[in-house]
Amino acid sequence: MCLSIPMQIVELEGEEGEFAWVERGEGEHFRRERVNMMLLGPQPVGTWILASLGLGKEVVxxxxxxxxxxxxxxxxxxxxxxxxxxxxxxxxxxx
Known part of the structure; x- marks a missing residue:
């Protein structure tokens, strides 16, 4: 079982927004990762999504x-x- 956590899109990557850089938290709990957006399609910067194992799964x-x-x-x-x-x-x- 995988736990998806809320992450905010801060940057898009690729001509069609196939990937996004997402972030959450502050200080020692800060996390940034690159996620594949193939299940969601391109989303605007600032959108919160559920992400797990490098994949954007759901807009939140x-x-x-x-x-x-x-x-x-x-x-x-x-x-x-x-x-x-x-x-x-x-x-x-x-x-």
């Missing part, structure tokens, strides 16, 4: 991206032994 809208970022933060906290369920998954905790 901002609301969905924020939910994914929250889930990733919850996972990171649980791995560090500092998980508090009240801080995450607000969309599931509605009453």
């Amino acid at each position: 809208e901002e609301e969905e991206r924020l939910l994914i970022e929250d889930a990733l933060a919850a996972l990171a906290e649980s791995l560090e032994g500092d998980y508090d369920p009240a801080r995450h998954f607000a969309d599931l905790n509605r009453q």
Whole structure:
């Protein structure tokens, strides 16, 4: 199983935008990679996509991206032994 993570397109490559440079994070968590865009086609710079193993898989809208970022933060906290369920998954905790 592969985990796709949100990455923002910062640069296009190739005559038809077949590849894109994408980035996420800051400081020690900064990540930049080149992804193949054959499944998505060319997308404008600034677009958020889900990327995995060098392949752009899906365009992500901002609301969905924020939910994914929250889930990733919850996972990171649980791995560090500092998980508090009240801080995450607000969309599931509605009453």
